[in-house]
């Protein structure tokens with residue numbers, strides 16, 4: 114399969130590794146939103162959250178937690194965002210699931226999405242479509 118992140122995992126494409134274990138790899142994003150922006154991937158190829166197994170996802174999130182702590186301590190930042198762009202419509206360019214860890218500081222200029230309150234009854238209509246229990 115012609116997957117860039119599989120090639121990075123295999124060492125065929127170089128990367129700046131932050132952490133590696135049997136199941137996961139963390140490496141610097143080549144085009145960081147902020148310095149230290151790191152990507153965490155499972156070593157097995159899964160396209161997105163629908164494909165990845167719960168077991169592998171738990172391992173990836175454990176690495177996200179480790180690397181997040183290392184970024185906080187090492188860079189002296191106050192926090193970080195963890196994001197996963199799930200599918201092309203959401204901005205996913207590389208179809209090998211990955212979590213972005215983006216270091217955050219006071220007044221760093223990053224704006225998150227704006228929210229808009231629900232219209233009367235809209236929340237219940239949405240809920241009836243997506244509620245799982």
Ligand code: 5GP
Pocket residue numbers: 117126128129140141142143144145197198204205206207208
């Ligand atoms: P996505 O948009 O799929 O959520 O994120 C893909 C990320 O991969 C982008 O932030 C992009 O900068 C990063 N990226 C693309 N190509 C490479 C590469 O060859 N090496 C590394 N380290 N990061 C890459």
Ligand code: ZN
Pocket residue numbers: 116117118119120157158159208209
């Ligand atoms: Zn892959």
